[in-house]
Every structure is written in structure tokens, then in C-alpha cells.
Amino acid sequence: MANAADAHAHDDHGDHYPGFFFRWFCSTNHKDIGTVYMFVSMFAALVGGGMSWFMRLELAEPGLQYLTGGAPDMQFYNVLLTAHGFLMVFFVVMPALIGGFGNWFVPLMIGAPDMAFPRMNNISLWLLIAGLALLLISAFVGSGVGTGWTVYPPLSSSIYHPGAAVDFGILSLHLAGASSILGAINFIVTIFNMRAPGMTLHKMPLFVWSILVTAFLLLLALPVLAGALTMLLTDRNFGTAFFDPAAGGDPVLWQHLFWFFGHPEVYIIILPAFGLISQIVSTFSKKPVFGYLGMAYAMVAIGVVGFVVWAHHMYTVGLDVDTRAYFTAATLVIAVPTGVKIFSWLATMWGGSIEFKTPMLYAFGFIFLFVMGGVTGVTLANSSADLVFHDTYFVVAHFHYVMAIAAIFAMFAGWYYWIGKMSGKQYNETLGKIQFWMFFVGVNILFFPQHFAGLAGMPRRIPDYPDAYAGWNYVSSVGALITAVGTMLFFWILYRTYAAGTKAEQNPWGEGATTLEWHVPSPAPFHTFEDQPDMSGKQPAE
Amino acid sequence: MAKPQQKDARRNVRTALACASLVAGMVGLAYASVPLYKLFCQVTGLGGTPGIEAAAPEQATDIDFTVRFDANINPTLPWTFKPVQRAVNLKLGEEGLAFYTATNNSDHPITGTATFNVTPLKIGQYFVKIDCFCFTEQTLQPGETVDMPVTFYVDPEIRQDRSTEEVTTITLSYTFYPKKSETDGQVSALKQKSTPVDIGG
Numbered sequence: 144m145a146n147a148a149d150a151h152a153h154d155d156h157g158d159h160y161p162g163f164f165f166r167w168f169c170s171t172n173h174k175d176i177g178t179v180y181m182f183v184s185m186f187a188a189l190v191g192g193g194m195s196w197f198m199r200l201e202l203a204e205p206g207l208q209y210l211t212g213g214a215p216d217m218q219f220y221n222v223l224l225t226a227h228g229f230l231m232v233f234f235v236v237m238p239a240l241i242g243g244f245g246n247w248f249v250p251l252m253i254g255a256p257d258m259a260f261p262r263m264n265n266i267s268l269w270l271l272i273a274g275l276a277l278l279l280i281s282a283f284v285g286s287g288v289g290t291g292w293t294v295y296p297p298l299s300s301s302i303y304h305p306g307a308a309v310d311f312g313i314l315s316l317h318l319a320g321a322s323s324i325l326g327a328i329n330f331i332v333t334i335f336n337m338r339a340p341g342m343t344l345h346k347m348p349l350f351v352w353s354i355l356v357t358a359f360l361l362l363l364a365l366p367v368l369a370g371a372l373t374m375l376l377t378d379r380n381f382g383t384a385f386f387d388p389a390a391g392g393d394p395v396l397w398q399h400l401f402w403f404f405g406h407p408e409v410y411i412i413i414l415p416a417f418g419l420i421s422q423i424v425s426t427f428s429k430k431p432v433f434g435y436l437g438m439a440y441a442m443v444a445i446g447v448v449g450f451v452v453w454a455h456h457m458y459t460v461g462l463d464v465d466t467r468a469y470f471t472a473a474t475l476v477i478a479v480p481t482g483v484k485i486f487s488w489l490a491t492m493w494g495g496s497i498e499f500k501t502p503m504l505y506a507f508g509f510i511f512l513f514v515m516g517g518v519t520g521v522t523l524a525n526s527s528a529d530l531v532f533h534d535t536y537f538v539v540a541h542f543h544y545v546m547a548i549a550a551i552f553a554m555f556a557g558w559y560y561w562i563g564k565m566s567g568k569q570y571n572e573t574l575g576k577i578q579f580w581m582f583f584v585g586v587n588i589l590f591f592p593q594h595f596a597g598l599a600g601m602p603r604r605i606p607d608y609p610d611a612y613a614g615w616n617y618v619s620s621v622g623a624l625i626t627a628v629g630t631m632l633f634f635w636i637l638y639r640t641y642a643a644g645t646k647a648e649q650n651p652w653g654e655g656a657t658t659l660e661w662h663v664p665s666p667a668p669f670h671t672f673e674d675q676p677d678m679s680g681k682q683p684a685e
Numbered sequence: 686m687a688k689p690q691q692k693d694a695r696r697n698v699r700t701a702l703a704c705a706s707l708v709a710g711m712v713g714l715a716y717a718s719v720p721l722y723k724l725f726c727q728v729t730g731l732g733g734t735p736g737i738e739a740a741a742p743e744q745a746t747d748i749d750f751t752v753r754f755d756a757n758i759n760p761t762l763p764w765t766f767k768p769v770q771r772a773v774n775l776k777l778g779e780e781g782l783a784f785y786t787a788t789n790n791s792d793h794p795i796t797g798t799a800t801f802n803v804t805p806l807k808i809g810q811y812f813v814k815i816d817c818f819c820f821t822e823q824t825l826q827p828g829e830t831v832d833m834p835v836t837f838y839v840d841p842e843i844r845q846d847r848s849t850e851e852v853t854t855i856t857l858s859y860t861f862y863p864k865k866s867e868t869d870g871q872v873s874a875l876k877q878k879s880t881p882v883d884i885g886g
Binding site: 259329336364374390393400465 | 708
């Protein structure tokens with residue numbers, strides 16, 4: 144790795160940072176753009192998290208306690224849960240895992256000097272911020288967007304949402320989608336064309352693999368959402384009738400189009416988390432990942448099969464038995480490559496010299512939560528069972544386990560793993576472990592009881608419930624409170640790290656950390672790998 | 686160094702353009718899905734889309750069956766639209782005839798079209814229309830009332846399919862809506878009239 148060391152020794156001289164405004168607002172540097180993505184994600188997480196804590200506060204007891212502004216405002220609850228979904232999916236998880244860690248570490252891990260199109264990278268970032276602004280504005284227009292993140296017509300049509308709020312929401316998603324598509328193109332070009340000599344596709348770190356697969360999913364799924372949203376927009380404003388049955392359209396077509404995007408979207412969220420967890424498990428077990436190629440192609444398989452299972456979100460729309468049988472079987476097939484990943488992580492740890500640093504704790508937490516959510520996912524995949532569970536809190540518990548808290552755990556794992564490289568300062572290990580345990584206990588108390596409420600028939604998206612559900616809802620809200628405190632502690636750790644963290648070493652994790660980002664100093668210099676390292680003849684990076 | 690960098694840049698642009706065409710293709714596919722979905726429904730009877738044939742089978746069975754009739758109207762169409770009879774009883778495979786009646790309550794001629802489906806949704810492929818007022822546009826003069834016929838039969842195959850063999854009653858439903866060009870003014874008028882729905886409370 145002498146080559147890489149020489150490269151950055153040379154870089155250190157040429158490191159001159161632009162002024163504050165140009166550095167952060169007009170940035171074309173993948174590291175700075177990644178950092179801004181991370182902070183946008185944290186801001187959106189506080190807004191979206193605040194909304195969820197308010198909802199849990201309201202749901203802590205039966206009856207309406209906090210939604211009363213004169214008359215009880217149910218639409219406000221709808222607006223909250225809609226914005227919570229949009230924010231968390233499009234403006235928290237995707238910017239952090241893809242925009243943040245992806246931008247920061249894909250070029251570093253493949254030994255590239257930057258992304259292929261640095262200016263396009265900047266456009267991606269600012270389109271996302273514009274989208275976020277439009278979404279926040281939509282909450283203040285008319286009665287807000289109370290459609291749920293699935294935006295099903297006729298609820299989202301002009302009959303039930305006559306104001307401009309839904310149009311703001313649609314345009315917000317258009318911008319976020321355009322941002323992600325441009326970002327995905329950038330990643331694909333970078334990964335295909337700018338790897339260090341000798342780093343073949345089959346030697347790339349698994350995190351890079353995960354971003355590559357995710358980028359393809361984005362390219363294939365997001366245009367369908369954009370098309371469907373445009374149809375909805377013209378239905379609402381220009382008199383077309385794509386989804387209006389009273390004029391020859393079909394609202395179920397929206398559901399098909401939405402879920403053709405929506406199901407791959409959940410893999411878009413979780414695949415980068417898979418990649419990241421692979422790096423971390425390997426690093427802290429001090430072993431290469433078990434079954435590297437199997438791990439890479441399991442992600443490809445999940446991506447491919449993920450496109451042919453969408454109607455398992457629509458078992459109750461009146462599909463015939465044979466169609467539902469197909470979608471049940473196809474959905475269950477996804478458990479196979481997912482199982483390959485879970486067992487390979489366990490096999491990586493097996494016999495390893497495991498070090499329980501905070502990132503590894505979070506990786507363990509991720510695997511536990513993902514398996515939990517995966518098990519309920521297998522339950523829900525059965526259309527016969529789903530007819531009962533549909534739209535209950537069982538579904539809420541399921542998808543929060545797999546794509547919400549599992550993804551958040553991966554984000555925390557990545558943050559603790561890489562913050563030394565990103566900021567040059569190391570976090571406080573004791574505080575990090577306390578934060579992990581608070582968060583782990585908190586989210587499980589928060590979401591596990593929702594399985595029971597759902598099995599007992601509690602419907603989702605309703606701010607009130609019969610007294611019979613009171614007990615587990617109270618427990619769930621207590622869990623939300625613990626999670627909230629854990630979140631505050633994270634921001635304290637973040638502040639302490641930047642303000643008073645110890646100087647991070649180039650490689651704080653020892654022999655297990657073999658990928659290229661650990662061969663540049665901490666913090667990573669403004670320019671890295673201007674001379675690409677020669678990777679020929681070297682082992683797979685992970 | 687300049688030469689290989691230019692070559693790299695060209696290669697990057699080529700890859701990016703390939704990606705962009707993938708995106709354009711998927712947008713096209715999203716829009717193509719609208720007619721494709723309609724076609725798919727017609728072929729498979731998905732979502733209660735009835736089939737269309739020229740004539741009923743030669744031989745009717747002696748199994749009793751009931752077809753009920755339902756009528757809906759788009760709020761922007763100032764018509765009255767009702768089935769003449771609520772239900773007809775017939776044999777499987779027998780050709781049935783039913784009438785709907787429509788009245789134009791406005792002071793100008795209006796052209797409308799009807800969409801249709803049958804429930805239970807799963808028997809779409811066994812309900813077959815021979816002729817229907819819904820196949821064409823209907824123009825009604827001011828105050829005019831017309832009776833509109835539909836002829837149909839229920840395919841006896843419905844008893845051979847395990848998932849539909851228990852069905853003894855089918856409901857045929859129509860929704861009349863104004864032809865698009867005639868509604869542009871009215872739709873926006875309706876939108877202005879409608880106040881935000883008071884969902885609270």
C-alpha cells in the first residue's frame with residue numbers, strides 16, 4: 144500500500160480548502176457533499192422523528208389528548224404520519240446511506256479521486272434540499288398532505304385533497320427522485336469506470352457492491368414513480384383520468400405502479416445497510432467476509448427478485464387466487480438470498496476475534512432487528528394471513544423492524560465506524576455503548592408491542608383506539624420516549640466528537656480494517672488518490 | 686496525461702448516457718403500462734372486466750343463475766341513469782337482455798360513455814357481453830330519455846373453475862361519464878364549487 148501512502152503524502156501539500164460558502168454551498172468534492180448529505184439527513188431525522196414522537200404521545204392513551212385545537216383535527220394526524228413516512232424514506236435513510244456514506248466512501252474504497260461527475264453530484268444534493276423544502280412547505284398549504292406515503296387515489300385526488308398541498312408533495316418527490324436518479328448515474332459511472340487498476344468487480348468491497356446494486360434499482364424504480372406521480376398530477380390539475388374510475392381510469396393501476404416502485408424502494412433502503420454491515424462485521428471479527436461472492440450476488444438476486452413481488456402489498460384489492468399464490472411464492476423466494484446474507488454474517492463472526500466496539504454492537508443490533516422483521520415478513524408474505532393483518536399495527540411493526548430501525552442501526556453503525564475518518568476525531572467509546580443500549584432497548588420496547596396490538600386487530604393510521612389496546616400502546620410510547628432520549632444522547636456524542644474528540648488514527652480498528660479508506664490519513668484529505676493505487680494481485684478488499 | 690483523461694471522460698459520458706436511456710425507457714414503460722394494463726384486464730378478466738363475444742353458445746345449460754344491475758353516474762354529468770330491471774334470472778349459457786334508461790336533464794345535448802365491470806371481480810372472464818350501449822358513445826338531446834340495451838351471457842365454464850364454482854349471482858355495474866372534451870369547463874367549475882371536505886370531527 145506504499146503507493147497509496149505516497150499519493151496522500153503528496154496530497155497534503157496541495158490541500159487548500161475553498162472559503163466557507165464555496166466549500167459547503169458550491170461543493171464538487173465528494174467528501175464535503177457526503178458531509179452535507181449527512182447533516183441534511185440528521186435535520187430531517189429530527190423533524191420526522193419529532194412527528195413520530197408526537198404521534199406516540201397522542202397514542203399513549205385512548206381518546207384524543209393532543210390533537211385538540213378546538214375541534215379534534217384528524218387531518219393533522221394524517222399529515223403528520225404522511226410527512227413522517229416521506230421524510231424518513233426519502234430525506235433521512237436515502238441521503239444518509241447513499242448520499243452520505245456512498246459519496247464519502249465509494250470513491251475512497253475503489254481508489255478513485257472523486258465521483259465521475261462532481262458537478263452533477265452537487266446538483267443531486269441541492270435538488271434533494273429543494274425537495275425537502277417543498278415537502279415542509281406542503282404541510283402549511285391548505286390542510287396539508289394527509290394521504291399516507293402511498294398517496295393512493297381517490298384519497299389523493301382533487302375530491303378529497305382539493306388544495307395545492309398534494310401538488311407540493313408530488314413535486315417534492317419529483318425533485319427527490321431526480322436527485323436520486325442523477326446520484327445513481329454518478330455512482331454507476333464511478334464504480335464501472337474509475338476503479339483502481341487491478342480492482343476487478345469481484346474484488347470490490349461489499350459496500351461498493353451494495354451501492355452499485357442500489358443505483359441500478361434506483362434507475363429502474365424511480366422513473367416509474369415519477370411517471371405515476373405525473374399521471375396523478377395531471378389527474379388533479381389537467382382533467383386526465385388515469386386513476387378516476389368515473390371517467391374510465393382505475394385507482395388500482397396507481398397501486399400497481401406505486402408498488403412497482405415501492406417494493407424495490409425498500410431494498411434501495413436496506414441494501415446499502417447490508418453492504419455497510421458486511422464491512423463492519425468483517426472489521427471487528429478480524430476476518431474476511433465469509434462467502435464474498437455469495438454475499439455480492441445475494442444482493443443482486445434480492446434486487447432482481449425485488450422487482451417481481453410488488454403486489455404482495457395489494458392482496459386485498461381483489462386479485463384472484465392464482466395471482467396471489469404467485470406473489471406469495473415469489474415473495475417467499477426473497478428469504479433465500481436474505482438468508483444467505485444473515486448466515487454469512489454469522490459465519491464471518493464464527494471463530495473470529497470479535498471486538499465489541501460501538502459499530503459492532505450496532506451491527507449485531509442490525510442483524511437481530513432485521514431477522515425479527517424478516518420473520519414477520521415471511522408471515523405477511525402469505526396472502527391468506529395478510530388478508531387478516533393488512534393495515535394493522537402488525538404491518539407497522541414489521542416494516543419498522545426491517546426498513547426503519549434496522550436502517551437507522553446501520554446508519555449509526557456507519558457513523559461510529561467512519562466518523563474518525565470523516566472528522567479526524569474519535570467518538571467517546573463509553574458514551575457510544577450507552578447510546579447503543581438505550582437505542583436498542585428503546586426501539587424494541589417501542590415496536591415489539593405493536594405486533595400484539597396488530598394481532599389484536601388495531602388498525603394503523605388512526606389516532607384513537609378502543610380501550611382494549613391501551614396497555615401495549617402505553618408500553619410502546621414509553622419505548623418511544625427511551626428512543627428519544629437515546630437520539631438526544633447521539634447528538635450530544637456528535638457534538639462532543641467534533642468539539643473535543645481525541646485525534647483519530649489513520650486506522651483505529653486494527654488489522655481487521657483492510658479497505659482502502661483506512662490507507663489515507665484521518666481526517667481524509669481534501670483530495671485523495673489523485674494517483675490511483677495499484678491493486679493488481681492483491682486480495683479482495685474484503 | 687491529457688489524452689487518457691479525455692478518453693476516460695468520453696467513456697464516463699457514454700456510461701452515463703446508457704444509464705439515462707434506461708431511465709427514459711422506464712418512464713416510457715410507466716406510461717405504456719396504462720394501455721397494457723387495460724389490455725391485460727380485458728384478456729384475463731382481471732378486476733371484473735367482462736369478455737366480449739359475437740353470440741351466445743348454441744346450447745344453454747339448465748343451471749339457474751342471477752344477474753343484477755347497478756348504475757352510477759359521474760357527478761359532472763347532468764343525467765339520470767337507472768337500470769329498468771333490478772335483476773334477471775336466466776340459465777348458464779343463455780343469452781340475456783336487459784335495459785338501462787338514461788335522461789338528459791340539462792338544456793344542451795351531451796355525449797357520454799360508460800365504463801363497466803362485474804363483481805365478484807374474479808368472474809370477469811366468465812361474464813360475456815354480446816352487445817352493449819357501452820361499446821359506443823351515447824348522445825342525448827336536452828330532456829331526451831332513451832332505453833339502452835345490453836345483451837350478455839354467463840359462460841357455463843364458470844362451474845368448471847374451482848375458484849368460481851360457488852358463484853350464483855353476478856352484479857353488472859356501469860358508470861356513465863361525460864366525453865372528455867365536453868367536461869373541461871364543468872370539471873373546473875365543480876372544483877371551484879367544492880369546498881375542502883371537513884375531515885376533522
